[in-house]
Amino acid sequence: MKLTSKQIKLREFNPGDTPSVHAYASDEQVTRYLIWGPNRWHDSTQFISRAIATAAATPRVNYELAIVENASGLVIGGTRLRLMASDPKNAQLGYVLARSYWGRGLGFEAATLLVQLSAQLHLHSVSATCDPNNIASQRVLKKVGMQYVGYLNCDVYVRGQWRDSLLFTRKIPQLA
């Protein structure tokens, strides 16, 4: 499974990635609109263990993949594609980048690679939820061809408060 674009590639996480993951996952600005974080060191080590364990599961339903910058080889973020238990041909996608890498089109490249992965896995659709205030992520989702389909009231309980979400979906073109 080759997932490479102009500036980044996606690959499996390994234990050596923990410091890089912790660097972005412990940043309050990065996790502001996310349902997890900011991480303590223990959260980041647990995340890596879970990512490695789920990569080895059969059938595999969770694809937690590191975002690696091509130029430097550094882990600069993470992506997730999670097949839905109710319909394994449908998956939820997500992405996160270290703050110093924002605004260079990398979020769009990461989301594009997740759509490519979805096609390689022969999924028929993907969905994503996003905080209504997360303008950058909404831009990324729309640019990658996802359509806004609904407003979810009090969808998630995060850090002591209920939050709304925007729901986006798109069909995945079938590979020949």
Ligand SMILES: CC(C)(COP(=O)(O)OP(=O)(O)OC[C@H]1O[C@@H](n2cnc3c(N)ncnc32)[C@H](O)[C@@H]1OP(=O)(O)O)[C@@H](O)C(=O)NCCC(=O)NCCS
């Ligand atoms: C969301 C995130 C991945 C976006 O990544 P990015 O690499 O900065 O985004 P891109 O550079 O690909 O930009 C995509 C679009 O969003 C726009 N954009 C980026 N940041 C923006 C901001 N703060 N406000 C408004 N628009 C913004 C860009 O201009 C671009 O639009 P354009 O192509 O029409 O000019 C990044 O901000 C991030 O990691 N945030 C924290 C984690 C997160 O929120 N993940 C998403 C959870 S749903």
